[in-house]
Amino acid sequence: MKNVFSMILPLLLVGSYALAQQPVVGRDAAAKYFQKNDDDTVYVGGGGNGSTVAGGPSDHYLAIHFARYMASQSYDWGKNGQEDDVGNNNFGVTYRVGEWYNSMDMNIRMEYADYSVADDNPSKISFLPLITFPDAGSRFPLYFGAGAGLGIFMKQTNSKSMITLDYQLIAGARFFNVFENTGFFLEAGLRNSLFLLSSGQLNGTFLAAGLVFTF
Known part of the structure; x- marks a missing residue:
C-alpha cells in the first residue's frame, strides 16, 4: 500500500500544480472562447459553382444602365399641348x-x-432615392422597386419649369457574378415627371439594360 501511495502522490502534486496555472475565471479564461475565426468568408454565387471571397464582396452594389423610352406622352409641354414619343435615351447609375x-435595399439612382x-x-438630370426588394444580398434574380426624387433640366423649353418631381415603378431581372464580380440586368417600368414650377408633365414606359457589380 505504501508503494502505491508513493506512486500516486507525485501524480496528484503535478496535476494540482497544472490546475493552479489554468485561469478559472476572468478575462483570460473567457478569452479562449472568443478566438478569431480564420474562415471569415462570404459565399458568393449559386449552385455548385459558387466561391468564397474574403471580406464580403456583396457589401457593395453598383449598377450602370442604358435605357430607351418605349412609349411616352407629354401634356402641356411643346407646341400642341400633347405630344407622343417625346422621350429618347437615358443613362444612369x-x-x-x-x-x-x-x-x-435603399438605393440612390442618378440619371441623364x-x-x-x-x-x-431638352435634357435633364434626376436624383432618386429608390427602394428595391428583395435585397441584393439574397441573390434572387427578380426584383421590384419604386422611387421618387427631383429632376433638374439643363436645357428646357421656354416658360416651363426647370425642376420636376420624378417617380418610377420598376421590375427587373439581374444575374450576379457572370464574370467574377460582374453581372448584367434587364429592367422595365414606368418613368413619369411632373413639372413643379409650371404646368406640364411626362408619362412614359422604358426598357433598360446594364451591368451590375458587387464588391
Whole structure:
C-alpha cells in the first residue's frame, strides 16, 4: 500500500500544480472562447459553382444602365399641348446605400435623359432615392422597386419649369457574378415627371439594360 501511495502522490502534486496555472475565471479564461475565426468568408454565387471571397464582396452594389423610352406622352409641354414619343435615351447609375437585412435595399439612382419636344431637345438630370426588394444580398434574380426624387433640366423649353418631381415603378431581372464580380440586368417600368414650377408633365414606359457589380 505504501508503494502505491508513493506512486500516486507525485501524480496528484503535478496535476494540482497544472490546475493552479489554468485561469478559472476572468478575462483570460473567457478569452479562449472568443478566438478569431480564420474562415471569415462570404459565399458568393449559386449552385455548385459558387466561391468564397474574403471580406464580403456583396457589401457593395453598383449598377450602370442604358435605357430607351418605349412609349411616352407629354401634356402641356411643346407646341400642341400633347405630344407622343417625346422621350429618347437615358443613362444612369444606381448605388446601394443601405439595407433592411433579408428584406429590401435603399438605393440612390442618378440619371441623364434627353427628349424631343416640338423643335427643341431638352435634357435633364434626376436624383432618386429608390427602394428595391428583395435585397441584393439574397441573390434572387427578380426584383421590384419604386422611387421618387427631383429632376433638374439643363436645357428646357421656354416658360416651363426647370425642376420636376420624378417617380418610377420598376421590375427587373439581374444575374450576379457572370464574370467574377460582374453581372448584367434587364429592367422595365414606368418613368413619369411632373413639372413643379409650371404646368406640364411626362408619362412614359422604358426598357433598360446594364451591368451590375458587387464588391
